[in-house]
Amino acid sequence: MKKTKSRQKRPFKRILFRLILKSILVIALILASFIGSIYLGFWGKLPTKQNLKNLTNAEASVFVDRHNVTLTKVYQFNRESIDLEQLPQHVIDALIATEDVRFFEHSGVDSRSLLRVLFKTILAGDDSSGGGSTITLQLAKNIYGRENLGWFSLPVNKIKEAFTAFKLEDIYSKKDILELYLNTVPFSGNTYGIESASKRFFSKPASELNLSEAATLIGTLKANHSYNPRLFPERSQLRRDVVITQMLNYNYLSQDEANKVLQQNLSINYNRETSTGSAFLNERLYAEANTIISRLNSENKTELDLKTSGLTIETSIDADIQNAFETELVKHLKKIQQLFEAEYQNQKPWQQKSVWLPVLKSTKVYKNLTKKGFSEAEIIKELSNNKSIEIYNGKEYQLKTASVIDSLQEQLKFLNAASLTIDPKSGDILSYVGGADYRVSQFDVIHYAKRQVGSTFKPFIYASGLQSGLEPCSYLAGNTVTYTDYDDWQPQNASKTDDDKHMNYSLNYALSNSMNTISVKVLEESGLKQTIKLAREFGITSPIPEKPSIALGAVNLSFEELARAYAGIVSSKIPLQLNLIKRILKDGKVIYEAKSTEFKASPLSQQHRLELLAMLGEVVNTGTAKSIRRTYGIKDAIAGKTGTTQDNKDGWFIGLTPNLVSINWVGHNQQRIGFKSTALGQGAVSALPIFAKAYKALKLKTTHYTANQFPEVNQNIKNKLNCDPKKRDGFLKRLFKKKTEQKDFDEDAQKQKKEKKSFWNIFKSKKSKD
Incomplete structure (x- = not known):
C-alpha cells in the first residue's frame, strides 16, 4: 500500500519539475528576446563604437561676428x-x-x-x-x-x-x-x-x-x-x-x-557665475544654426552636429555694437530698477495675489501638486512653508529661509529690457539683447514677445498724412475732441498746456512732441483704412485694429517688425527678413550660405520719406528725445522716436542713424505691472538712455556707424519744414469757433445717442501718455 502511494507521488513531482523547468525556459526566452530587441535597436538605437570613439574626438563649433571675432563656442558637453x-x-x-x-x-x-x-x-x-x-x-x-x-x-x-x-x-x-x-x-x-x-x-x-x-x-x-x-x-x-x-x-x-x-567643519567659497544679455543671443544663434544643420543633413544625407563637427558659423553680429548695447542695457536697468521699487514703496504690485497667483499656477511645482489632487488653497499653504532656498537679489544669489511664494514675489519685482539693432541697408542684425538677465527670466522678448508700441507707431500715421496731402507745416488744432462713436473716447496730450483749443500746431512740432490730439486728427485726415494699408506696405504683418486708437499706438508688434518698418524710413527699401547667420563652414569650406536679402521699395516717395525722416530728426533736436543732445551731448546725425504705452507698461526709444536702426524697450514681462509714474516710465527716461549710452560707448570704438550723415534735403523740403511750430487763432476766428461749438453742442444734446461701437474701455476718460 505504501509503495502504491509512493509511485503516485513520483509522477506528480515529475510534472511539477517539468512545469517549473518549462516556466524557467519560457521566462529565459522572453528575457533573452527582450534583451535582444534592445540590442537590435527596437527600443531606440544604441550608440555605435564610432559614436563612442567620437567622444574624445569631438570638435567645438565656433560662432564669429562679421569681423571674425569669436562670440561663443559650442562643445560636446x-x-x-x-x-x-x-x-x-x-x-x-x-x-x-x-x-x-x-x-x-x-x-x-x-x-x-x-x-x-x-x-x-x-x-x-x-x-x-x-x-x-x-x-x-x-x-x-x-x-x-x-x-x-x-x-x-x-x-x-x-x-x-x-x-x-x-x-x-x-x-x-x-x-x-x-x-x-x-x-x-x-x-x-x-x-x-x-x-x-x-x-x-x-x-x-x-x-x-x-x-x-x-x-x-x-x-x-x-x-x-x-x-x-x-x-x-x-x-x-x-x-x-x-x-x-x-x-x-x-x-x-x-x-x-x-x-x-x-574634525573639520564644512566650508565653501561659493561663486555664482553671471549670465546676462549674451545668453539670449547665444540661444538664438544655437537654435537657428541647428535648424540650418538639420536641413543640410536631410538634404545631403550627412551627420553634421553643432556640438561635435567643428563648424564655423559666421553671423551678422558686430561684437562692438553687441557689447555696447548689452553692457549699457544692464547698467541702466540696475539704476532704473532701484527707482522703480522706490516709487511703489509699500504698495508693491508684485506682492498682490492677483499678480503672483497666475504666475504661480504656470510653474511646474504647482502643476505637479494639482495632478496629485491638491486644491488651490492646499497648494498655496504648502508653498507658503519656509525652507532653505536660493533667491536672486539682482546682484547675486543669496541663501535664505523663505517660501516658494516669497521667492516668486522677489523674482516678479524685476523689470526687463531688450534691444535690437540692425543695418537698415542690408537687413543684418548687428546686436541682439533679448533680455536683461538670464538668471531672472529666460524669456526672449525679441523673439517671442509682441508688445504695445505706443507712440513709436505715430511715424506711420504721419507718413499716411503726408501721402494724403498734409505737409510738415500743415497746422491742426491741438484741442481735445470727444469721439461719441467710440464710447466717448477722449484722447488727451501728456501736457495740458497743449490742449488750448485756439492754438494750432504744425505736424512737425506735433510729431516731435508726440501730441496725441494731433495724431488722431492726422489719422482722420488720411483715413483709417488707408493708414493701415500703408503700415502693411511698410512690412507690418501683425493685426492692426481698425480703431482710431492706433493713432496713439494701441498696436502689438514684434521688435523685428518695428526694425524692418523703420528701415523703410531710413532707407528707400525695406528688408523682407532680417539676417543673423550668414555662412557655415566645415574645414574651411562653405557648406551653407544665406540667400541674398530680399527688399521691397519704401511705400513713400523720396520727398515724403525725407520729410518724415527730418521730422523724426526734430524729435531728437527739440522734441521728446532732446536729452540725446542736451544730456548726453551727442551731436551726430540721429533721428528717433520715443514711446510710452497706457499706464506706463512699456517704454520705448527707437534710434535712427544713417547706418543703424535700434529698437530699445523697458518694461515688465508681466503686463499687469507697469511704472507707477510717467515721469519714470516714459520712453525718454526708461529706454532712451540705453541707446544714448551705447552709442557714446560705440563712438569710442569705431566711426563706421557714427560718422555718417543723412541724405541732404533739397531746398524745397527745407522750406516745407521752416515754419513756426505754433499758430494761434485770430480774434474773429476764435469768436466764430465759439459760436460754432455752441451750436454743435445744442444739436448734440437734442439727438439720442447712437448705438456705440465697441472700443477698449481702458481709453475711456483716461489720460493717454506720450
Whole structure:
C-alpha cells in the first residue's frame, strides 16, 4: 500500500519539475528576446563604437561676428574639462571608494555588485548594501541620458547602459573612462564636470581641491540636490564624512588623515557665475544654426552636429555694437530698477495675489501638486512653508529661509529690457539683447514677445498724412475732441498746456512732441483704412485694429517688425527678413550660405520719406528725445522716436542713424505691472538712455556707424519744414469757433445717442501718455 502511494507521488513531482523547468525556459526566452530587441535597436538605437570613439574626438563649433571675432563656442558637453593628470589623487580615490570600489576589476558591469543588490537590497531589504551601478554605467547614462518609455523605462535604459558600458570598456582605458566621467557627471548647483563644480563651490580649479573639498563634491554625486553644500551644509558634511570613512575602509587614507578631515567643519567659497544679455543671443544663434544643420543633413544625407563637427558659423553680429548695447542695457536697468521699487514703496504690485497667483499656477511645482489632487488653497499653504532656498537679489544669489511664494514675489519685482539693432541697408542684425538677465527670466522678448508700441507707431500715421496731402507745416488744432462713436473716447496730450483749443500746431512740432490730439486728427485726415494699408506696405504683418486708437499706438508688434518698418524710413527699401547667420563652414569650406536679402521699395516717395525722416530728426533736436543732445551731448546725425504705452507698461526709444536702426524697450514681462509714474516710465527716461549710452560707448570704438550723415534735403523740403511750430487763432476766428461749438453742442444734446461701437474701455476718460 505504501509503495502504491509512493509511485503516485513520483509522477506528480515529475510534472511539477517539468512545469517549473518549462516556466524557467519560457521566462529565459522572453528575457533573452527582450534583451535582444534592445540590442537590435527596437527600443531606440544604441550608440555605435564610432559614436563612442567620437567622444574624445569631438570638435567645438565656433560662432564669429562679421569681423571674425569669436562670440561663443559650442562643445560636446558645453562644460569645462580637465585632464585626469591635473587632479589630485584624493579626488580619484574618493570617487572609486564611494562609487565603484571594484572599478579596476570589472569590464563595465560588476556582476558581484549586481548579485549583492539582488539578494541583500531587493530580497533582504537591506538599503545599506549599496547600488550595483558602476562608474562606466553612470558614464553611459551621463552621456546619453534616459528615455521615457513608460513601464519599460527602467529595464530598457539599464540594459542599454550595460551594452554601452561594455563598448566603452572595449574602446577606452580605465584612465580615459575616469576622465570622461569626471568631466561629464552632473554635480550640485546645476554644474557639470568637477572643474565647474569646484569653481562654483570653492572658487578654485579642481587641481587645487584639498581632501575635504574633494570628498564634499564626490559626496554630492549620490543626490545632487539633497547634498548641495550651499543649500544643506549639515547634510552635505555628513555625506562628506561618509566618503572619508569609505576611503579609510578601503585603505585610501590613514586613520590620522581621516580624523583630521572628520574634525573639520564644512566650508565653501561659493561663486555664482553671471549670465546676462549674451545668453539670449547665444540661444538664438544655437537654435537657428541647428535648424540650418538639420536641413543640410536631410538634404545631403550627412551627420553634421553643432556640438561635435567643428563648424564655423559666421553671423551678422558686430561684437562692438553687441557689447555696447548689452553692457549699457544692464547698467541702466540696475539704476532704473532701484527707482522703480522706490516709487511703489509699500504698495508693491508684485506682492498682490492677483499678480503672483497666475504666475504661480504656470510653474511646474504647482502643476505637479494639482495632478496629485491638491486644491488651490492646499497648494498655496504648502508653498507658503519656509525652507532653505536660493533667491536672486539682482546682484547675486543669496541663501535664505523663505517660501516658494516669497521667492516668486522677489523674482516678479524685476523689470526687463531688450534691444535690437540692425543695418537698415542690408537687413543684418548687428546686436541682439533679448533680455536683461538670464538668471531672472529666460524669456526672449525679441523673439517671442509682441508688445504695445505706443507712440513709436505715430511715424506711420504721419507718413499716411503726408501721402494724403498734409505737409510738415500743415497746422491742426491741438484741442481735445470727444469721439461719441467710440464710447466717448477722449484722447488727451501728456501736457495740458497743449490742449488750448485756439492754438494750432504744425505736424512737425506735433510729431516731435508726440501730441496725441494731433495724431488722431492726422489719422482722420488720411483715413483709417488707408493708414493701415500703408503700415502693411511698410512690412507690418501683425493685426492692426481698425480703431482710431492706433493713432496713439494701441498696436502689438514684434521688435523685428518695428526694425524692418523703420528701415523703410531710413532707407528707400525695406528688408523682407532680417539676417543673423550668414555662412557655415566645415574645414574651411562653405557648406551653407544665406540667400541674398530680399527688399521691397519704401511705400513713400523720396520727398515724403525725407520729410518724415527730418521730422523724426526734430524729435531728437527739440522734441521728446532732446536729452540725446542736451544730456548726453551727442551731436551726430540721429533721428528717433520715443514711446510710452497706457499706464506706463512699456517704454520705448527707437534710434535712427544713417547706418543703424535700434529698437530699445523697458518694461515688465508681466503686463499687469507697469511704472507707477510717467515721469519714470516714459520712453525718454526708461529706454532712451540705453541707446544714448551705447552709442557714446560705440563712438569710442569705431566711426563706421557714427560718422555718417543723412541724405541732404533739397531746398524745397527745407522750406516745407521752416515754419513756426505754433499758430494761434485770430480774434474773429476764435469768436466764430465759439459760436460754432455752441451750436454743435445744442444739436448734440437734442439727438439720442447712437448705438456705440465697441472700443477698449481702458481709453475711456483716461489720460493717454506720450
